[in-house]
Amino acid sequence: MVGGHGKIAMLLHPILVAAGHQPVALARSEEYRSDLDRVGAQLRLLDIENSQVEDYVAAFAGCDAVVFAAGGGPDGNKDRKKTVDLGGSLASIDAAQRAGVRRFVQISAMGVDEPLPEDTGDVWAAYVEAKRDADTALRDSGLQWTIIRPGALTDEAATGAVTVGDTVDRGEITRADVAALVAAALATDSTIGTQWEAINGDTPIGDAVRGISA
Template sequence: MARILLFGGHGKVALLLEPLLVRQGHTVTAVIRNAEHEADVAATGATPLVADIEVFDLDQLTNLVSGNDVVVWSAGAGGGSAARTYAVDRDAAIRSMDAAVAAGVTRYLMVSWIGSRADHGVARDNSFFAYADAKWAADAHLQESGLQWTILAPGTLTLDPPTGLIEVDPDGRGEVTRADVAAVVAAAIDDDTTIGRSIRFGNGRVPIAEAIAG
């Protein structure tokens, strides 16, 4: 079983992911910014770790990552200012990848979004541009990092109950429940055929493990 460091440990997907990983027998450390969220994370079976990744430099992040087997990035600025979006979704994410390289932690999974690509098509005057631009920059850096990477790119997130069923490369918005996104991340950690792949998905008709298998 793996020692997993999860960035963005109090996010909606992360709080659903943590108990799945714990039940699989993994040891999960969940990085959070707000100490008031420690109890929520601890209730999942994960160990909360308070750290402000927005301001941590490479050396600090390397110390944070060291000793783990897998890094999962599920953090984000959550909208708001473009400056903070770039600071978290691009810059901090990239530092965490460089930290994984420096620490010798080779396995890295990124929770991205279905439209993350160089030609994402979001106009510069659109309020969503900073997010689209930042996520693609982070994904592109990960692909060139030398890490054993997997990019998981869900469509529009919903709060519906889990289905356990997805479709890879769906048409349209690719709506998918957050619970199923969590299940995809958990399945990908245990499936080495996902290494070196960007997997875009939404809810569908295929069991998750079957859908993501290479």
């Protein structure tokens, strides 16, 4: 998992462990090892902004799928949207192809294909463009891809219920429910080749994901 110590990743690892998988967390610091051990994830060191594609290939060794859950963070640095949100995704796609890892799930963001208003700030514009271009690259990659585009993220407790679709009304979704969506997508072949938005709603996650097909 790229961005393996991020908020969504840390919620996803225990779900994967409970399903019988061994999650591999790619993260930049040895300091994260105890946190990752606690949730059952194996740490492999990878600094997104200071690694080459060959480093990603080595980090993906033995993996059956890649989850791209990294983000440049809310620090107002537009350059990190290009180096992390876009650059990290492009390197991950390239490395997955080279490593023979076919399955790839990417966490994107709602509405990034929509035109931006003229008064959009530089940082937000850079974020939207990075996510949009990363999604385009993944769709064109030939991998077995799924792109999940959540609405506004919250840290509330999981609800277990969502609304998903090609487009949905703007709204919020808990990070815990996004993690559950990723796990369900990985386990559901009908989501291969699909891109969908997601917010909290009324449909149980399992039912919502089973209803998605290319």
